[in-house]
Amino acid sequence: MTIILTPYWADGVQKLRMAPQPPPKPKYGLTPPALDESVHVVRCLNQLRSKDEGIEKYIYLSALKEQDSSMFYKLCLENMSEFTPIIYTPTVGDACLQYSHIWRRPEGLFVSIKDKGNIRSVIRNWPRIDEARISVVTDGSRILGLGDLGVNGMPIPVGKLSLYTAGAGIRPSSSIPICLDFGTNNQKFLDDPLYLGLRQKRVTGQEMTEFMDEFMHEMTVAFPKLLVQFEDFSTDNAFLYLERYRHKYPVFNDDIQGTGAVVLSGLINAARLSSAASGQPITSHRILFFGAGSAGVGVATQLMSFFTLNGLSQQEARERIWLIDSQGLVFDGRGPLPEHKKFFSRKDYEGPPITDILDVIEYVKPTALLGLSTVTGAFSPDVIRAMAALNPRPIIFPLSNPVRLSECSFEDAVEHTHGQVLFASGSPFPPLEYDGVTLYPGQGNNMYIFPGLGLGSILARVTSVTDSMVEASSIGLANALTEEEHAMGLLYPRVERIREISAHIAKEVIRAAQKAGVDRSTDLRRMNDVELVKFVNSKMWNP
Ligand SMILES: NC(=O)C1=CN([C@@H]2O[C@H](COP(=O)(O)OP(=O)(O)OC[C@H]3O[C@@H](n4cnc5c(N)ncnc54)[C@H](OP(=O)(O)O)[C@@H]3O)[C@@H](O)[C@H]2O)C=CC1
Numbered sequence: 001m002t003i004i005l006t007p008y009w010a011d012g013v014q015k016l017r018m019a020p021q022p023p024p025k026p027k028y029g030l031t032p033p034a035l036d037e038s039v040h041v042v043r044c045l046n047q048l049r050s051k052d053e054g055i056e057k058y059i060y061l062s063a064l065k066e067q068d069s070s071m072f073y074k075l076c077l078e079n080m081s082e083f084t085p086i087i088y089t090p091t092v093g094d095a096c097l098q099y100s101h102i103w104r105r106p107e108g109l110f111v112s113i114k115d116k117g118n119i120r121s122v123i124r125n126w127p128r129i130d131e132a133r134i135s136v137v138t139d140g141s142r143i144l145g146l147g148d149l150g151v152n153g154m155p156i157p158v159g160k161l162s163l164y165t166a167g168a169g170i171r172p173s174s175s176i177p178i179c180l181d182f183g184t185n186n187q188k189f190l191d192d193p194l195y196l197g198l199r200q201k202r203v204t205g206q207e208m209t210e211f212m213d214e215f216m217h218e219m220t221v222a223f224p225k226l227l228v229q230f231e232d233f234s235t236d237n238a239f240l241y242l243e244r245y246r247h248k249y250p251v252f253n254d255d256i257q258g259t260g261a262v263v264l265s266g267l268i269n270a271a272r273l274s275s276a277a278s279g280q281p282i283t284s285h286r287i288l289f290f291g292a293g294s295a296g297v298g299v300a301t302q303l304m305s306f307f308t309l310n311g312l313s314q315q316e317a318r319e320r321i322w323l324i325d326s327q328g329l330v331f332d333g334r335g336p337l338p339e340h341k342k343f344f345s346r347k348d349y350e351g352p353p354i355t356d357i358l359d360v361i362e363y364v365k366p367t368a369l370l371g372l373s374t375v376t377g378a379f380s381p382d383v384i385r386a387m388a389a390l391n392p393r394p395i396i397f398p399l400s401n402p403v404r405l406s407e408c409s410f411e412d413a414v415e416h417t418h419g420q421v422l423f424a425s426g427s428p429f430p431p432l433e434y435d436g437v438t439l440y441p442g443q444g445n446n447m448y449i450f451p452g453l454g455l456g457s458i459l460a461r462v463t464s465v466t467d468s469m470v471e472a473s474s475i476g477l478a479n480a481l482t483e484e485e486h487a488m489g490l491l492y493p494r495v496e497r498i499r500e501i502s503a504h505i506a507k508e509v510i511r512a513a514q515k516a517g518v519d520r521s522t523d524l525r526r527m528n529d530v531e532l533v534k535f536v537n538s539k540m541w542n543p
């Protein structure tokens, strides 16, 4: 079956074909005589590796995914640490910036504000209605740390869904990348004749909410088995729409909840190592956030559970957390604050505003410094040294994406802590040698969480995604570290084990869903843990 999808912006351009099924096996004589699958794997890898630029590799892999998706996923699974930086952060950031220039054919669904009142018919053009299980939906308003990229944000849902397939065995035909087009405030794109989205400023407020209500309703009607992952909405809307729909539909926000879960997990493992060095209990940690947006506050909220799980009251747990935003330390006496910053705003500080990060470090004396700010190099050598002066094993996580927006590099963190840093970044850094020892940076990226969280939610057919399910995914990831990985000083399991990790996380998520009573696949309740993991594995699609 070949369905013709005509994007609203392709008016007057040729009709665009989207082939939903893998092509049939060619007949005898239509392929070269010596074409051999095992050799072709090498050929594809050689073609990929012959390209110098990340964006060229991205374009090559996009074409391979379209033409031979089995080969794409086979290579991806066998070379996870080589492929993820191309199909995901950091290179996907370049793909977004250039999307309107490198675009060749549709890979997902575009729904624009002009479709308000008519969203049902747009959604119903999707070619594989019955198979749909997971959709990653963005409005392009905060793509990684790159800001408002409008419909150029589409590679984010596409990349995340590739990781769902590679990392958790979600069938490629079950996923729907969606970009909602409310316009863009990116003037460069509005002035670009090749820009593929609506040529207007963003619609916000009531009109956007009416659209979102209609969209979510129609999605549920068209795809009754669908889980929705919100991705890269600007912070105000990220919180607004998560709260609005989370008790009504199976939906989660990856930047708030997925990031919260992955950072909590890395922090649990880092705290184990730092406590071993300092002799201090895990509950004595003092966490300083540089960045108080959807990701920063999402992680702070998840960390509350880290402390409460370890015996602190809610109030005590909250007091372990300090936020810095663009105005400096967030505290009540500073004046009115946006809703999402109020909970963690300090009530105990009454002095003048503290705007310099070094002064905040001196005041807070943090054991952990987490960056979710999009500010390149904000963790200067002085900042890193200040953390090292306070802690034998300072925890420093520069989590902003893509890599060029990272608050510091792995190299700087290692050098200015004399190799003692416990490090995780949003985008990958290579390992390095220090004093004759190989040190491995962690990748604190929600890509470790959402595949397993999504798979568990889909298999349990949940009615909603509860906080307890997100927490279970986090603890599941923290406990997935092997003895060998632990001995290597890793904070996260090796990405090559992603399938095994996702199966384990999915099992934990299903159990949490059962406890919360939000599961609809009630037959899974009868399985013991071994049977459940076996069941999860049996449901994974393999290339
Ligand atoms: N590793 C991972 O898995 C993930 C990483 N991220 C990354 O986190 C980053 C932030 O995302 P998100 O929270 O949604 O974005 P936001 O833009 O909402 O948040 C950025 C925060 O940083 C603060 N900030 C900006 N400039 C400065 C400055 N000069 N000094 C101090 N603080 C500053 C902002 O302050 P103010 O509030 O005053 O504007 C805001 O609180 C992005 O780069 C994103 O890629 C996001 C999700 C997952």
Ligand SMILES: CC(=O)C(=O)O
Pocket (backbone or CB within 6 Å): 089, 143, 144, 145, 232, 254, 255, 400, 401, 426, 445, 446, 447
């Ligand atoms: C990783 C991710 O979700 C982000 O940077 O937005």
Ligand SMILES: [Mg+2]
Pocket (backbone or CB within 6 Å): 144, 231, 232, 254, 255
């Ligand atoms: Mg994101």
